[in-house]
Amino acid sequence: MSWAKELEELRRRETFAEQMGGVDKVARQHGRGKMDARARLAALCDTGSFREIGKIAGSARYDASGDLAHVTPAPFLFGKALINGRPVVATADDFTIRGGAADAGIARKMVQAERMAHELKLPIIRMIDGTGGGGSVKTLEQIGATYIPAVPGWGDVVTNLDTVPVVALALGPTAGLGAARTVASHYSIMVKGLSQIFAAGPAVVDGLGDAYKGAAANHEEAKEALGGSAIHTRNGVVDDEVGSEAEAFARARHFLSFMPEYVGQPARRIATGDPADRREEALLSLVPREEKQVYSMRRCLDHVFDHGTVFEIGRHWGRAAITALARLDGWPVFVIASDPSYLGGSWEAKTSEKVERFVRLADQFRLPIVHLVDNPGFMIGREAEMAGTIRYGVDAMNAIYRATVPLASVVLRRAYGIAGSAMSNAERYQYRYCWPSGDWGSLPIAGGLEVAYKSELEASDDPAALLEDIRERLAKVTSPFRSAERFNVEDIIDPRDTRPLLCEFAGLAWRRLGADQDGLRR
Incomplete structure (x- = not known):
């Protein structure tokens, strides 16, 4: 007695699964320039x-017999599955079946x-290409x-954010639960022209009345205008x-190559072939x-x-700070670097929000942080005040x-005010170096001279000369060497x-973090 009949049925069910939504719907998916799940x-x-799990799960139809x-x-x-030889859970929404809607699926x-x-x-890794989670009104x-909304298993989503690296790829229009699943991640990506994210799509928004409608000529334009990558990556x-x-x-895959497999596991060192003692002449000028x-901080990172x-994350938002993953002598580190080409490097609200997020991510997954500083302070002015810059800035500092x-x-150049003091925790040992171009203080002198010396200037016969x-x-008082004399800065x-010097720091940091320094992965 064999089980050949049952195995034949299993193969048949697996064949149905591999057909996804059927030939026509798969062709339509490909015709939109999208890969199938x-x-x-x-x-x-x-x-x-x-190795797929639950492949034959679905909605079955039986004949009269x-x-x-x-x-x-x-x-x-x-x-x-494996990514870079390491085990992961890989998931994908199938848009060819009811647009990936969760009401057509098995929540479990x-x-x-x-x-x-x-x-x-x-x-x-979540590959998200779906229209939501609650079903349509027709449902x-x-x-x-009707029912009070609840998301089955959302507690597991939250637990994952505390436990393992979570990557989300928005690979089509994602609304409602699809949008929530995208942002509930440590690293997220949209494909230009292919991905949109919204709490509710254009049809629902338009249904609220003319006040909510956009000016798009067609549905595709409306999706981009409402929630395209040009909006949500900015x-x-x-x-x-x-x-x-x-x-x-x-x-x-690249992001995951820097990360441990779970919180508490040391991230891996790899052999990069770049000498730790390399000295770049270009840094001198x-x-x-x-x-x-201004100058290019990204050139500095490359050197x-x-x-x-260098794997930059979030390039298009919070642009006064560059946030990246990188390696020093093979050791993975998180990088925060001022970008003087945007707002002079001043931290506005979005930059502060970005810095806070990436510092918390580095701390959670136990990666050392390298901070390259050229920060003239928090952004000032009415718009900055309206955006709540000081609150977001203090959150980053905290x-x-x-x-x-x-x-x-x-410290490459400037470190002024509260934002400048947020370069590191001043209550701990300061692993800090300063370049000879360093310029720091409670506020930039150029902006405070007229105020500080107002009475003397008003009394002078030649205020310009004074x-x-x-x-x-x-200029002599503000020389970085004066600060070094008082050990206000550790080393110029x-x-x-x-x-x-930073490669030396990385080795010491990972020694403290308990990594095996001999365990290079080649």
Whole structure:
């Protein structure tokens, strides 16, 4: 007696699952320039590593004799896979089945995927391409009643945010629950022209009346205008915008290469082939002598960190600070760096929000922080006050003070006011270096001279000459060497020594964090 008949039925059910929403709907998905869910899983994961769980779950139809006629698969796929040789939970919405709507699926599949991640301490990747979670208004008639909203398994989503790396890729229009699942992540991506995120889509918004309607000529334009990547990668809802699904998969894999598999596991060191003692001559002339002249902080990052390892996150929002993952002598670190090319490097509300978020992320996953500082202070003026800059700025400062991972700061030029003091926790050991171009204080002298010396200038026969004389006197007082005399700064260094010194910091930081320094992965 064999079980050949049952295995034949299993294969038949698996075939139905592989057909997804059917030939026509899969073709329509491809015609929109989108990959189908199964192709996405194959492209994201290491070749041949995806093992699907719950493949034959779905809505079955039986004939008059009670025999299986067809199965419409659940619009959600998940399973165990490998990314960079490390185990993960990989999930994908299937838009070819009711637009990926959760009311067409089996809620337990999504719950089990999230639960698998935190219980087995596996990173989870969500590929989201769905219209929401509560079903349509039509569903209410089918149920025969309405209900108070609840999201099955959301507690597991929250637990995952505390436990394992969570990556979300928005790969189509995502509304309602789809949007919530995207932002409930540590790293998120949208594909330009392909992805949209909204609490409710254009049809629902338009239904509220003319006051809510946009000026778009058609539905596709309306989706972009309401929630395209140009909106949500500039306001901080989503971290990054890419040009293709392939690029989204590559960035997701790259992000995970820096991260541990779960909170409490040390992240991996890899051999990068970049000497720790490399000294870059270009750093010597990077910061211009003219105080109002800008320079490229991204060039500095390329010179200081291991070649080719800088992975910037959130480039299009909170632009006065660059946030990135990178490596020093193979060790992974989080990077915060002022960008003097945007608002002079002043922290406005969005920049402060971004800094706070990434400091908390670094502390959660126990990665050291390197802070490259050229910060003239918090943004000032009416718009800054209206945006609540000081509250967001203090939140960022508080995050830095709460962080318990090692932090090293390098002051390239300015460090003024409360924002300047937020470079590090002044109550702890200051692992800090300053360049000879350093310029710091409670407020920039250029903006305070006329106020501080108002009476003297008003009494002078030649206020312009007196003002210039005051400037010359203060220029000597504000020399960084005067601060070093008083040990107000720890060390002034040759900029070319920045990389070797930070590589030394990374080794000491990871020694403290308990990593195996001999465990290079080649």
